[in-house]
Each structure stands twice: as structure tokens, then as C-alpha cells.
Amino acid sequence: MTADVEQLCRETRALLLDFDGPVCSIFAGYPAPLVARELVNLLRARGAKLSGELASESDPLEVLRHAGAKASPSLTIEVEDALVKAEVLAASTAVPTAYGREVIVAARQLGLPIAVVSNNSAQAVEAYLRAHRLHGHVALVIGRAYAEPSRMKPNPEPIFRAVNRLGVDPGSSVLVGDSLSDIQGAKAAGVRVIGYANRDAKKSLFEQAGADVVVKSMREVAQALVAAGGLAGEGAI
Incomplete structure (x- = not known):
């Protein structure tokens, strides 16, 4: 009950x-889909193989999960650092x-x-x-x-x-x-x-x-x- x-x-x-x-x-002023796209572009720039589903992912945390599961530890750290930077910026315009x-x-x-x-x-x-x-x-x-x-x-x-x-x-x-x-x-x-x-x-x-x-x-x-x-x-x- x-x-x-x-x-x-x-x-x-x-x-x-x-x-x-x-x-x-948190992402009211810096939309999550934009952050996710930036992280996907980072993975792509580093030569990571991306599924079609990930390429259109709108949740940056899911992009990070993918990196943790599929990418090298060094690339996962790079994605993590980029996401932290984006989140701190987003916090300044959070509603x-x-x-x-x-x-x-x-x-x-x-x-x-x-x-x-x-x-x-x-x-x-x-x-x-x-x-x-x-x-x-x-x-x-x-x-x-x-x-x-x-x-x-x-x-x-x-x-x-x-x-x-x-x-x-x-x-x-x-x-x-x-x-x-x-x-x-x-x-x-x-x-x-x-x-x-x-x-x-x-x-x-x-x-x-x-x-x-x-x-x-x-x-x-x-x-x-x-x-x-x-x-x-x-x-x-």
C-alpha cells in the first residue's frame, strides 16, 4: 500500500x-540535447564507432554510459571532463x-x-x-x-x-x-x-x-x- x-x-x-x-x-538554459550532441561529436572526432541510436541520443548521461561501456578508459575520462564542464556551465542558468x-x-x-x-x-x-x-x-x-x-x-x-x-x-x-x-x-x-x-x-x-x-x-x-x-x-x- x-x-x-x-x-x-x-x-x-x-x-x-x-x-x-x-x-x-539543470539543463533549462543549456539544453541537454545540445550537450549530448557535443559529447557525441567528441566521440566521433576521436574515431569511436557510433550506433545510429547513439548518434541521435538526447541525454548526455546516456552518452557517458555508452562511453563507459564501449570506449577506452582515456576516452571515457575525456567525455567525463567535457560533461562536467558543460554541467557546471548549465548550473549557472538552471531553473x-x-x-x-x-x-x-x-x-x-x-x-x-x-x-x-x-x-x-x-x-x-x-x-x-x-x-x-x-x-x-x-x-x-x-x-x-x-x-x-x-x-x-x-x-x-x-x-x-x-x-x-x-x-x-x-x-x-x-x-x-x-x-x-x-x-x-x-x-x-x-x-x-x-x-x-x-x-x-x-x-x-x-x-x-x-x-x-x-x-x-x-x-x-x-x-x-x-x-x-x-x-x-x-x-x-
Whole structure:
């Protein structure tokens, strides 16, 4: 049975957030398809063999996954470095997700340690948090492992790292994510998960994947955190 979001927030001892989606849209000003095309062009320039499907890939993380699986370690590092550079640039024009900030502030007021666990680079996440004056609220940033795309979510390893470094039990933590890789990674790590269905089509996918809660707006999470702590200012959210 799907848990109630407020009850879930009452029971959690740490909040884990995916970055691109729950916190912001990182590629809003520097579109992901453009970044993906630049990475594909880099692979092509280095003589890598590209499938037709990869040549039209619009997700830069998938291009990196391909490099990790098919390219040499040195070329994978080159793609990684190019993607980190693009992500840091993209962070400067990222658009905040509605109520993403309120979720972070409410969790901090509730006394919950907060970790961002992302398949994006830690450098990009940290640049965004500093620019939006959120770095003081976030205890930990776990970005993707350098040039090791197989360790990205849905691999649970970065989620395990987050809860271990926060010193909390996985079962008493909750991750908010907007992709199947978030849901799958959290389930594999034994962490409860709130699926942020920012598109209608995601709702049933997340439910089928075993999300404990599915919400359509980060406002629902912010309100639940406020209610869970009996915090002042609930009416403002």
C-alpha cells in the first residue's frame, strides 16, 4: 500500500534529494540535447564507432554510459571532463524547481540532515547550491563517480554512500527522485522513496516500480515536512 507522504516525512531521519528534477532543471538554459550532441561529436572526432541510436541520443548521461561501456578508459575520462564542464556551465542558468527550495528549508528546520545524491557531477550541484544560497542547508553532496558511469543510479552505491556518511540507517531515510533510476536505486538500497512525477506519464511508472509515495508537486513534500514538524509558516507553502 502506498504510504502517506506526511507519515513518511514523520518517520524519516534523513532526506536524500536527486538534483535534476526535485531541486532544479539543470539543463533549462543549456539544453541537454545540445550537450549530448557535443559529447557525441567528441566521440566521433576521436574515431569511436557510433550506433545510429547513439548518434541521435538526447541525454548526455546516456552518452557517458555508452562511453563507459564501449570506449577506452582515456576516452571515457575525456567525455567525463567535457560533461562536467558543460554541467557546471548549465548550473549557472538552471531553473529552480517550484517548492524545491521550500523542501530543503523545511527539512533543515525539522532537523533532518539533507544529502543531494545525483547522477550529475558534484561540481555542478555545488555550483548551483552556492549560487542559490542553499549550500549551508545541505550536509552532503554525492555526485556521480568520476569516469565510472556504471556506478550511477540505478546502482544503489551512491545512495549507500550518502546514508553511510550521514550516519543513518537506510530504512529510516527517504529519497525524492523524478526518474526510474531513482526509484530503482532507492529500492535496491533499502531506502524509502518519494517519486516526483513532474509529468503525468511518470505516475503509473513510479507506482509500478515500487515508490512508497508519488507526488505531482514538490509543494506536497514541503507541506508534509512542515506538518510533520508542526513548523510555523505552513500557510505560506
